[in-house]
Amino acid sequence: MVRREFLGPLFISPWLLGFLLLVVYPFAASLYWSFCQYDLFSPPRPVGLANYQRLAHEVATGGRFGQALWNTGYYALLSVPLSIAVGVTLAVMLSWKVRGQSFYRTLFFLPSVVPVVAASVLWLWLLDPRDGMVASCLAALGATNSLWFKGATEAVVPPGWFDFGSKDALILMAVWAAGNMMVIYLAAIGDIPTQLYEAAELDGAGPGRRLLHVTLPMLSPVIFFNLVMGLIQSVQAFTQVYLVSEGTGEPAGWSLMLSLHLFLAAFQDLDMGYASAMAWLLFVVLLAATIVLFRTARHWVHYQGVMR
């Protein structure tokens, strides 16, 4: 019989083992390696700040890392707010008394069930500049031929409104799968106390004002949660990035995201020190962004509702 106070730790021991081996140790090791030259064949050799200096240099001169940083920022800062906007809009529309609500919900959700590998095949084909469906629709609207995944339209600065490039295509894929978030918003709207709407109605608020002054404030904690998680996840986006560029970040490095650049640095160039430094820099930037988001939260997130 185990003594009572050891029972809890005993129950969590599988997690604890995983935490120590797969989180704490790797965390510490990659921090140490970020200050080393390490190619797997010889032991890590400390080189001080050299890896970080190289990263800083690449940012300053627009090298691969600078490019990856810009691409990742562009992707995250557009895809997350757009997905939230689409998710909230769909959820609000579905929360109206419409017939066939569950039918619509199922259909909006369906794209997020499609595995990323299959979705990449699908969008590569839809966005093919030669005979893709989307390209031909845009051409019918009078747009010049966007090259999407296949070309470097983004080399033209500033691009025209209809000149979409690889990153925009990745954003489109993310927004298409926003049904995932919609489900969360829909559940949250269902939890808003009816009295709030009734009170607003008594005060003479029309549908628009009820949306603006009841629904959105009551949704703000959930929106905030999705903003933070979405940001963290979109910065880590890898599978779709790898697949649409066949693991290269091409054309012209325009879809080279941080996660792919890091992967290639580690497993193609065997430059573990440089890759670890990149990972740590990314971690610190994400942490800072999260802290800043939490700081701004008190100005727009309403926690006095039923939800914590």
Add this chain to the structure above:
Amino acid sequence: MSRPNAHPLAHPVLLAATALFAFPLVWMVLSSLKPASQLTENPYAFWPHRWEWANYPQALSAMPYARYLRNSLVLCIGSVAGSLFSCSVAAYGFSRLRWRGRDVVFGMVIATMLLPWHVTMIPRFLLLREVGLYNSLAALIVPTFLGDAFFIFLLRQFFLTIPDDISEAARLDGLGEWGIFTRIILPLSKPALATVALFQFIASWNDFNGPLLYLSDPQKFPLAYGLEQFVSSYSDQTHLLLAAAVLFTLPMVVLFLLAQRTFLKGIATTGIKG
């Protein structure tokens, strides 16, 4: 609940939005049934000129489908078993037992959710390679036996809703903690366990990074990774690519339609409890 009445424009707007969301999928399925010649000569015709069901057997025979499928199922079932075990025991320890430092440690569980995988990827890879798991599906299954922060969180929230009196009564009856866990708490938690099983199954089915990192022998590839190999070698045979993509997606769609409640509930909890 009295929801606001629908705007007269609600239906047209919703229908248009549905069409936009569903179109790529419908188009994919229809095109996967078109003859190869139609896709090159007349790519925008909506309906297939001829329903080319042969695309499917052809796509299947162009890759070792049975082997990929078998690997995928081994991976999915092994991972589901791993997650169900490790996450439910941990969740029990974090919710139904009192011990010093519990809430601090649980804080660490939550913190790992915010950790980007880049930071741990390289040492984790080298460690698993060191213990001989490289090029084995075990490299992807073993970590699921060591817990997952999100699933632990999800199960803990559920366990917390079970009244403590039930455990107390069982303790008075002389049942030990393991007995309470397996004979009382687990049977009461079937919905939450189903959510974990479902999410883990999908995660393993879709996992691409794992096989890319850890597997080198095509004999061991699961479908997600095998499909990518197929895509790169048949990139000009659109009809086969689409058929393969449909085949890969179909189980997920069926699973979703069958388990829609579990799905939607699980996803809704992820957001709201934050």
